[in-house]
Amino acid sequence: MASAAASEDLSKEELETWFEDDSRAMPFSTADINEGELEFLTTLPEKPTLHSANRLTISASSLHDGWVDMYQCYENLDAVKDAQVVYQYKQLKNLKVEKFENIEKAWTQGQSVQLLNTQKGATLCVSAQVRIFYKNDDNTYTLKNGPFQRRFLDGFYPMHVSLVITYPKELLIFVTSNPVKQPGFKVDDKPGSVNVDGWFEGMLFTEMTFNPR
Template sequence: MRGGLCALLLLCAPFLAAQEPTPEELERWFEDDTRAQPYDFEVNSGELEFLAVMPDKRVPHSRNRLRILPTSLDDGWLEQSQCHENLDPVPLAEVVYTYREMRDLRVVSASGIERAWVEGQSVQMENIGHGAVLCVAAAARLLRREGDEYVLRNGPFQRRFLDGYFPLRVSLTLEYPAERLRVVSVAPPGQPGFAVRHEPGRVTLEALFEGRLYTEVRFRAAQR
C-alpha cells in the first residue's frame, strides 16, 4: 500500500486493515469533524466478542455468498461474491485475501470510491466516500476433505485500524447441493450476535462482532 491513512477489512480471509499513518496524518484525521469518525469505540485487541445490540455508530457490513458446486466435492473450488457496504470514509483502504489458492479476483462494481483495482490477492481503494460500496467476485479453493467429512472454514473476518479491532457486521450465505451433502455442524454455535439459519441447500450466518471471527461448516455425504 501507498503511504497515508489506510483502513483494512479482512473478510473470509479477506480483511480491511490499516497501514500505520504518520503522527501528522493522525492528528489531521482525528481533528477533522467533517468525517464520520468510526474509531471512537473502546479498542478491541483482537479477541472475538459478539455484540447483541447494534452500536449507535456506523458499522460496515460485508455481504458474502459462497456456492459449493457438485464439482467442488472433487476439486474444492467454490464460487464467491462479496459486497462491502458502508465502508470507512478514508483516503486509502484495502480488502486483503489470505487464501492459499484463489483465482479470477475482480471488481464487479464500486460506488462512492474514486478508484478501485485488483493488486495480487487484494483490492485497493482510493478516496472512499460516505456510504461507499465495493462488490467483488472470485473463486477460491476452500472445501477440504477430512476423513468422511467435507469442511469449509472461513476467516478471519475482521475490521482493523492500527492495533485495534472495531465492530463489523457480516452476512454469509452458503449454498450447497442438498442432494449431495448434509450439514453436520456449524461453528461458532448460534448465540446473541451470531444467528445461524439452516434450510436444505443453504446455510445463512449473521454476525455482529468485534475482534476476529472464524467460521466452520462441516458436511457429510447425503443419504441416497
C-alpha cells in the same frame, strides 16, 4: 491451515493524515479497544458499521477439488483517501471488482483490492474463486472461512458479517457450525442453503460441516 481472510486496512499515508490533522475525526471511537478476542454483540452499534455480505456457492465439483465461488460486497466503508481490502486466502483465483459506489477508483493488485478516494457510505463488490472446502478423514466436509476483522491500528472494532452458503442438497447435508448459533451469531439452514448473520468485535473464523448423502 488453508484458511482465508479479508480485512479492510487504512494506508500509511491515511494514518499519517489523521495523526497530523487535528480537525479530522477518527473513523470510530478508540475507547474500549478490542485486541482481537472474538466477542459477539447483542446490542447493535448505533453508528453505521462495516458489513461484509458474502455469497458462497459449493458445487458438485467442489467435493473433488475444493474450489468455491465467492461473491462479496462491503457496505459502509470508511471515508478515506487510500485504503485496501486484503485477502489472505492461500488459494484464490480470478479476483475481480464487480462494482463500486462512492469510490473514485477500485482495482485488483495481487490478492488485494486497492481503493482511491472512498466516500462515506461506499460499497464495493468483488468475485473470486477460493479453495476453502475440505474433505476430512471421517469423510465429512468442512467449509472454512476467516478471519473476518475490522482492524485499525492495534485494535478491532465492530463488524457485521453475513454469509449465504448454497450447496447441492442431493449430495450434502448440513451438520453443524463453528461458532455455534448464539446471541449475536445467527445460523439458519434448510436443505441446500445455510444463512449466517453475525455482529462482533475481534477476529471471526467460521467452519460449516457437512455429511455426504
